[in-house]
Amino acid sequence: MVQRSRSWQLGSLAGIPIFLGRSWVLIAALITVFFGPLVESLVPEARLNGYLVAFFFAVLLLLSVLAHEAAHALTARSLGYRVNRIVADFWGGHTAYDGTGSTPGRAALVAVSGPLANAGLAVVGFGLAQAVPAGQVPWLLLTTFTTANAFVAAFNLLPGLPLDGGFLVDSLVWKVSGSRGMGTLVAGWCGRALVILLAFWALVFPLIEQNGFDLTRVIWVGLISFFLWQGASVAIASGAARRHFEATTIDRVARPASVVSVADLIGDIPWSSAGVWLVRNDAGALVGIVDETARRAIPTAQAQLATVRSVTRQQPEGWAMSADPADDVTAVVVQMQKLQQPFIALEVSEPPTFRIILATDLD
Numbered sequence: 001m002v003q004r005s006r007s008w009q010l011g012s013l014a015g016i017p018i019f020l021g022r023s024w025v026l027i028a029a030l031i032t033v034f035f036g037p038l039v040e041s042l043v044p045e046a047r048l049n050g051y052l053v054a055f056f057f058a059v060l061l062l063l064s065v066l067a068h069e070a071a072h073a074l075t076a077r078s079l080g081y082r083v084n085r086i087v088a089d090f091w092g093g094h095t096a097y098d099g100t101g102s103t104p105g106r107a108a109l110v111a112v113s114g115p116l117a118n119a120g121l122a123v124v125g126f127g128l129a130q131a132v133p134a135g136q137v138p139w140l141l142l143t144t145f146t147t148a149n150a151f152v153a154a155f156n157l158l159p160g161l162p163l164d165g166g167f168l169v170d171s172l173v174w175k176v177s178g179s180r181g182m183g184t185l186v187a188g189w190c191g192r193a194l195v196i197l198l199a200f201w202a203l204v205f206p207l208i209e210q211n212g213f214d215l216t217r218v219i220w221v222g223l224i225s226f227f228l229w230q231g232a233s234v235a236i237a238s239g240a241a242r243r244h245f246e247a248t249t250i251d252r253v254a255r256p257a258s259v260v261s262v263a264d265l266i267g268d269i270p271w272s273s274a275g276v277w278l279v280r281n282d283a284g285a286l287v288g289i290v291d292e293t294a295r296r297a298i299p300t301a302q303a304q305l306a307t308v309r310s311v312t313r314q315q316p317e318g319w320a321m322s323a324d325p326a327d328d329v330t331a332v333v334v335q336m337q338k339l340q341q342p343f344i345a346l347e348v349s350e351p352p353t354f355r356i357i358l359a360t361d362l363d
C-alpha cells in the first residue's frame with residue numbers, strides 16, 4: 001500500500017516489479033531547467049527546443065539508473081536471493097532483496113554489478129557517439145549519456161556506505177574479521193569520511209585556490225552529502241547493533257518454555273510449571289503459543305473437555321527456529337524483523353529443550 005501511494009509501477013523484470021518514485025519528477029524538472037539553456041548554447045543551430053532535449057536526457061539518465069538497479073536485482077536473483085522490487089527515485093534508486101544466508105563473496109558480487117552495468121553503458125554510448133556527426137543533438141545526448149554513466153560507475157565505487165563501493169568494503173572487512181557487523185560499521189565510517197572530503201572539495205578548496213564559489217556545485221554537493229551522511233549514519237547504527245547481537249548468545253537471553261499439543265485437554269496440563277507454553281500441531285510442528293487470557297477464562301468444568309487448540313494463538317510460518325545455545329542471536333533478530341514478530345520460538349537440540357526469545361530481551 002505504501003509503495004503504491006509513493007510511486008508508480010512501470011512494469012516488471014523477470015517477475016520483479018519496477019517502481020518510479022514520484023520524487024523522480026523533481027530530478028527531471030531540475031535537469032530540464034538547468035540544462036535546457038546549456039543545450040541551446042552548445043547546439044544553437046538545433047531545431048529542437050533545448051528544454052525538450054534536456055528532458056530527453058533526463059529520461060536516458062532514468063534508464064541508466066534502472067539498468068544499474070536491474071543489474072543488482074538480476075545478480076541477486078541468480079545467487080538465490082528473493083528480490084522484492086526495483087525503485088528509481090530522487091536519490092537515484094535501490095533494489096530491495098532478502099539477503100538471508102549471504103556471504104562476503106555474494107554480497108560483493110551484488111554490489112559491483114551495478115557500477116559494472118553503468119560502465120558498460122558508458123562504453124556503448126562512447127562507441128555510438130563516434131558514429132554520429134559531432135556538434136549535433138544526437139552527439140550531445142550520447143556524449144552526455146556516456147559521461148553520466150562513467151561518473152555514476154566511478155562515483156558508486158567510492159569506498160563508503162551507502163555507495164556500492166561501501167558494500168565492497170563491508171564485504172572485505174566481513175571476510176577478514178568474520179564479523180558482518182564490523183564490516184558494516186567500518187564501511188559506514190568510510191562513508192562519513194567521504195562526505196567530509198566531498199565538502200572540503202566543494203567549500204574549502206575553492207577558498208584556498210581563491211576561485212570563489214560555484215553555487216550550482218555547492219547545491220549539488222550539499223544534496224549528495226546529505227544523502228551520503230544519512231546513509232552512512234544508518235549503516236553505523238546498524239553495524240553497531242549487529243556487533244551487539246553477534247556478542248550476545250542465545251543462552252543469555254532465551255527464556256525456558258514448555259510444549260503441549262493442540263489435542264491435549266486443558267484440564268490435564270499443570271499450567272503453573274512454566275510461564276510460556278508453545279503449541280505443536282498433530283504433525284509435531286510448532287504452530288503457536290497458548291493464550292493465557294483465553295485459557296484462564298475457561299471454567300474449570302469445561303477444562304476437561306476443551307483442547308489446547310481452542311486457546312492457541314497461531315503464529316506465522318518461520319516463527320520457530322532450530323538453534324544451539326552457543327549461537328549468537330543475529331539470525332533470530334533478522335527473522336524477527338522479516339516477520340515483524342515480537343518473539344521467536346527455539347528448538348534447542350543440545351540438550352533437547354524449547355525456549356523463546358522476546359524482542360524486549362534483546363534491547
